[in-house]
Amino acid sequence: MSSRTKKILLLLLVVLLVAAAIYGWQQFKAPERSTHLPSATVTRGNLQEQVTATGTINPRNYVDVGAQISGQLLRLHVEVGDPVEAGQLLAEIDARVLEANVAASRAQLRAQAAQLRDRQAQLKLAQLHYQRQQNLRADEAVTEEALQQAEASYLSAAAQLDQLQAQIEQNQSSLAADEANLEYARILAPISGTVVSINARQGQTLNANQQAPVILQIADLSQMRVETRVSEADVSRLRVSMPAYFTTLGSQGQRWRGELLRIEPTPVIENNVVLYNAPFDVENRRNQLLPQMTAQVFFIVAETQDALLAPSAALQRLDRQRYQVTVLTPGGSQEVREVQVGVNNRIQAEILSGLQEGEILLLQTGSQQNRATQNTNRIPGMPRL
Template identity: 30%
Template sequence: MKRKKILILGAALCAAALAAWSLRSKFSKPGRYGGRVIEVMQGSIEDAVEATGGVAPLNRVEIKPPIAGRIEKLLAEEGDAFRAGQTLAWMSSSDRAAILDAARAKGEEELKRWEDSYKPTPIIAPLSGVIILRNVVVGQTVAASEVLFAMSDNLIVVAQVDESEIGRIRPGMPARIILDAYPDWPVAGTVFDILHEGKNVSNVIQYGVKIRPVKVPSYFRSQMTANVGFIASKKEDALLVPSSAVRESASGGKQVMVPGPDGKPVAREVKTGIETSDRIEITEGLAPGDKVLLVGSRYVPQQAPQSSPLGFGGRRPGSSSEQQGARSRRRQ
């Protein structure tokens, strides 16, 4: 029984050693680089300053009633567009509301007589824009200080940019707007104003930057969260390599590793342009179709052919004919 267990254990160890030797022979090719080979590609790359913000009205106007009274008729709903001077609602003063209530108790003729002689008061749009808030219903009694509507002439995006990055932002700079609610629908915009007063947010000074969309989408809503990329520079058909393929040379410049004629990595000096978190533009030193080696990979030097760990094709290191003879004598 003991001899059977020893044989089973020995067979398992032999199988594991054979598998390890096979894998090593497969992946450690003599004279080959042990890392990934990446082809230089052409594409677009941009240097962008990222910030977050939200959709906001450029000019927000709150509309209050001219007098205290009761709302008789509403003509505006949220999202409706109005021109300056158009009527948003009709209301009765407190006196007119009391008279009409008394006349209504006397009959339709009395009510109509007072409605014709005592006209309601209109609530007028002060500017051309869109209703973004309706805070009243028909029949509601309102005070003269109560906000009935809010209007906006245009919806823009205001992004908060850190003090360390604000120097890279300038009016006229293109921007890319992506709303959290619509992540697959980017909107093009342009910077038109940088606020002069900063805000301290968690001990970081931030400045508001206003972006005007080229075309305001219908799904824009005030207070929506927006992610903005301010495009500082952009290049089409640039030569691009992964960031991990570029390292600093001994002279302080930049270099990449390329496969040599014998498969060994060779350093090549390059000049770089726009850099992002995962890609780098190569302006000199490489051409389309060239191949580079990733920096993090390890070069496996050429080695002498290895024998099987089981002794096939040669003796196992450390074995001798005397040792083999001793094993034979023990088995006998």
């Protein structure tokens, strides 16, 4: 082989080696660097900023039905789960003593009515006698003393009549109380609803002298109230009438919706955590919600539809109003842009300006996010640590 041929082969070998080195660098070095950069794509979708909490479901309207009189519970006409209408008979208490009291009061009133007629007759007689004595005294046929005695008899008869009428009124009030107690022996439903609990049993003796014993509870299950407890860190983000929804265990993703009624000012402290009650009402037309169910509640602070969305991890806060992101260009370079952010639920953020759908963003690592937070929260004029 000639020296010229050897030179050509050597040159070809050098060219092949350089080409292989360039190809290897493009295939291994550049992709390795790009694949190790955490990134995400700007997409389009819906977004909600929420406050989450847990709550307990109870009927909005319920009544504890108690006994106003003492006695033995003779009969219960309902069971737990029975629907009832207002005015329906629920239970009966032994009323034999009450019936006897009513009968005695009525008999006493009849006797006093007879006494009243007798007193009225005596008053009329005393009045006539007094008038005759006045006429006779005018003719000086009787003494002044006789006239005075007739007047005293007339006034005494009138006073006795007034006294008897007062006793009759008193006994009529006692009769009304006895009749009311007799009515209380029949316990009626105060509202329409469902019997949710029964606390007494047939044959049990009820004592209403110290406090009214609760026999059963009726609740209107068509309207339920969700008693939600929100932490003090999130309660400032709530506002009255803001929309809310919740799910229950086993609801298979079904949502019930309502509006926040109020934020109750008295907190509840559980395990050194301050919680505030934030209730709202929901419809329960199909009776799927039952008392004491646990609800996972979501208060909607803000929401947007069909918006550009970027991961919150791609945002770097410049101050309380401005953010910036790092965009990975198709050529592999990095471009820093300032963006305007709308709704932000700390996982995704709405991009109002500065990005387009499909662009790739560089995600910040944990250390970068910590540094950004420190720089944002540091006091102006103080050196960086």
